[in-house]
Amino acid sequence: MAPTTKIKLIELSSVSPPPGSVPATSLPLTFLDIPWLPFSPGQPLFFYHFPMSTLQFTQTVLPNLRQSLSFTLQYFFPFAGKLVLPPEPSKPFIEYTEGDSVSLTVAESGGDFSYLSGDGQRKFEDLHSLVPKLPDGEKDTLLAIQITVFPGCGICIGFALRPVVADGRTFDNFLKMWASLACKNRGEDLHYPAAIIDRSVIHDPSGLESTFLKEWWSVKNSEKKGLFHSTRSNFPDMVRSTFILGRPEMEKIKKWILLHGTKQMFLSPYVLTCAFVWVCWMKTHWPNNADSEEVHFFGFIAGGITRLNYPIPASYVGNCVAFGRLGAIRKDLMAENGIVYAAKVIGNTIKKLDGNVLEGAKNWISEWKMLLESDLHVTITGSPKLKFYSLDFGWGRPKKIEVSIDEMRAISLCESRDVVGGIEIGLTLPKSKMDHFTFIFNKCLNNLF
Template sequence: MASAGAAVTVVERCAVSPPPRSVPPATLPLTFLDIPWLFFSPTQPIFFFASAAAAAAANFTQTVVPKLKHSLSLALRHFFPLAGKLVIPAALSAEPHLEYNESDSVLLVVAAAADGCEFKNLAGNHRRDGRRFRRLVPEIGGGDGGKRPVLAVQITVFPEMGICIGFTLRNVAADWRTFNNFLKNWASLCKSGGDLLDAGRHVASHDRSVILDSGGLRSFFLTEFWKMAKNVKDVNFDDSEIVRATFVLGPKEMEQIKKWILTRSDLLFGSTQLLLSPYVIVCAFIWVCWIKTHWSTNMITRKDIVHYFGFIAGGLTRMPYAVPSTYVGNCVGFGRSAAIREELAGKDGVVFAAKAIGDTVKKLNGDMLGGARNWIAEWKEMRESELHVTVTGSPKLDLYELDFGWGRPEKFEEVSIGTGAISLSESREVIGGIEVGVALPRLKMDAFSTLFNEV
């Protein structure tokens, strides 16, 4: 795990399970909304908390770590699939599933950074060396005998400065809504000292029957998975030449972009009504900045190449039937928008991008499952295409409201984004703003920053 920047030393590695005899063994089938996530590498979110008191050496080892362990155990009682395993049998006749046994646990790594002052550097929006973040998330491993851990956690203390909590999560067990519910439950238990006896009673539902499959998508997706299973591997990004930066778009900038789109849309699309939500506006602007960044350094001159923008759409309000907000598992749809290079790279690029993304959102709003049989094939095509962009995270998750007793996070980062992905979250400082996490080689980050600042 060698990397640039201050050294991080592992102090402890331990296994955290739900309280003894609190959760019976369980096997959970994968629904058709879980199966597509078998093709994705784990997500790796990080939260930085600025608290000199909590990060004091004695307080951290004697008070903070034991409290985090205890409250994590209590939270896993209600979110036990996260402590279990993803089982992928070797035989085609068997089905991948989630499994929990009383011997299962979450790997918890406790670490210490040599330089506490490094906290301020890492927990900022400015450019930072991408390699420095890899030391702050745990390795989850592939597991033995087809059984893969679902979640690993790393707590890193920056002496006298703050605490960082990093995760490696296989989304096949939980979408971001579920994971956010888990985090809030864990944080509440930690902040209260574990005194919330009823915490979790009404925040976790494991009833897989609520995901109805009238279209036979589960069987179809399983067939698609077994066709490609041997090529499904976790991706390890090379961060040696990568810098990370966070860009913020507030309501003022969004309104400027929206006005420009509306000014040009009548000329390009006539009376067509565009869907111009803050999410669509931000994604459209970032997509165009991304394409123009790579266009300037790309030797290929063809202008008719199709570029894709992929994102996830929440399913609670889009499914044709009710799914409880407390459901533990996946309830999201997949969206893929397409536009040709000449459109995206031209002066009206943001307008074309907004129409493409907005039209995709409209389709998902109207019938989220209407094109579901194409999800896996479309995303495979997108990943194999040139200069595609995918989005992880959502500005609707209120991640900056997470509080373990040290106040709101100073910064959120998604480490798993490579040079073909961005992360989105709500802004900590700008009301109604959206933070965009970007990871690019240095020269391309120069170009991207220039384009972004033209808004």
Template sequence: MELVNREERQRGLRETESESICEVGGWLRFSLSSALEYFSPFAARVAASQDSNRIKFVLGETASPSVPLTIAECDDAQFEYLCRDTCQKNANDLHLLVPNLRSLRSSCGLDNLSPLLAIQLTYFPLGHGFSIGLAYHRVVSDQRTFNYFMHSWASLCKHGELPPGLEPTFDRAVVLDPNGLEPILLNRFWESVPGSIIPAPATMCLGLVRSTFVMGPADIAKAQQWILAECERKNRPYPVLLSPYVVTCAFIWACLVRAQSEGLAQTRIPKGPMYFGFIAGGITRLRYRVPGNYFGNCVAFGRAIAQREELLGNDGVLVAADAIGQAIKKLNRDVLDEAGNWISDWEPIVGSDLHVNMVGSPKVDLYEVDFGWGKPKKIEENSIDVMRGISLTESREVKGGIEIGMALPKSTMDAFSCLFTRGLLDFSF
């Protein structure tokens, strides 16, 4: 979801003192239609069939190409509140700004087709701004593809033309499946218990608050240096990877496990393995070349494992960094090696209050999407409260920084905030 300030206008759009809702909506609708001519699968419908073990896109006589578009208006006072990083927001507030999509399980057969993309434009009157709420099925695209689509839509709105190099290619034959993973994953999808992969929103968001935290380049560098110094001081091997992603995730994981444990008696703290699940880019990890503008979903699932008692110890950040680095290294060696287990590995993590589900990537530059009104004031990943996840995106204000989106019970959020702030000052765990 993107929140855009209408006062941050750029050249190319008509300047008037009385720019109306209809005028803004007209620009966005017209450019969306143009963008869908290039990214036509988003305008298709999905048909899922358990009998034939297939999920297919339908576009033609059976389903005319279209994207459901909702126009709404919100209390104007909410705009600045929703854009703030420094306050805790009710998790349910943002769901009013995003449309709903039916699940794949409810899209069985040609008589029960579901859209692949839905959009809601919500206006905040008196010139404050508007939000673009987006919901799409991951079966049609990953975040890399969706990022291309958003940049193309924005460029068509602002400039009337597509940026060079963003026109997608739809040749699915470029992604090979020599191990026959397609039927294995489809079978496991249909065999999974409903709600175990994507929980129902109504049951997941009650009592949660959302906050955004930022790690700047200086914070990340300090954390890297601290980890290396601690390894030398304790005569232990360095983690196999210490990228900004690994360092940020390790710090978040250690803070969160400790925050979850605060207020619990020592005897009530559950022991045993903790999982840290994340999505990794697949195109660059395949052993053959796939065009960068390939349209589709080409990602891998990674799962790091560490013992809870170790994450709670003084070496929690080191333990987390080593576990996450090892999981990434395994994907780098052979991205599809354990792909047949991805769904079963995912089920214990999604919706869990104990394990971590990381979504998004700081490499996706959604804050550079400009429809003609400047950068978005705030980008939120709505699914994190439903999925009990944590989102990462590039920072809007700090070049090279990472924004971290959290949705937690208030007591846990307060504890996490204190640990995060204190950890950035001295990394004393």
């Protein structure tokens, strides 16, 4: 389906760290980076209400953004580097040399800014046109940025980021430093976290690196680009929608679970949201086959900063996340108390990860591959703990954030902009499925009490 809004290219440039600020560096991947090698780039979008003409933006705002981005890359130089894939069985690494850069595209859109930055159904291809393309080459570029101006309305800053270089926490730190430096250039005195590149802070006592490398090369050799692929691209009518669960809705879900479950269950806002959305997803996709004994898996990301048994700086640049996976039988998820069952298995898995975040880690890559290539399974991306809506470049908070609009069969979560304690849920589905999911989502909420 072709985009209904046209994008006009205004400017294409490259932004590097200040000359001489970063020496040539070869940065090894840690065992926590390697599992992300097969993944396609994340594609987050940040919409800002910022009414001005394209000419005004390029003349008065863009120079500051470009300069502050350059200074930020001095501290986050791996983002400007390249991913190098040496011959098997060698380990890939990130290489930075003088002049390496991040691609920065400036474009103009004639699209409806309010529509694209809203919560309702939006055509996937319209949003996808706001995402930059990572340049192809012998060595993989790690980050590209596109700023799209909607004259008189606002702007959208879109990213394509290979997850091997950074987890959500690192990306959040990068954005905060960029925004802080942009504001500082405007005379505002703000602070940003230091960036720690030293990879020796990550320890591999179980020797997982060799296991992950072996699995990575197996994936790389068996697939065209070594990337986990989605089953979604066959649908031409994909739409994106956002749903919000606030504290009142979460309390309803929690009361229902406690009424039909046990008081010993772990029921954080994250668990409540995941359980509710998973059951709605199941009822959307399998309305006529609810009694099946088929096992469905649910995958999510678990932070490692607070779960590993040794200290890691919060400003560490790289990946420090683990993978959680759990299975449930379809008929149990589709039953009247399916939300109770879902909350129990999700909560129990999180408690296990709290005790040993690397339990079962040797199977991470194979399990991700299985999850992402089957319609039976669901994955969660993003985290409500990352305060992306606080990201202010001097124009106020974002009007809307899409954690990632990629075609991966995943559900994204982030904090709500306007609902205190709420969680925004993002989905990309064929329109007919999205219509049905919306009906189920609202029906399930109304039927709880």
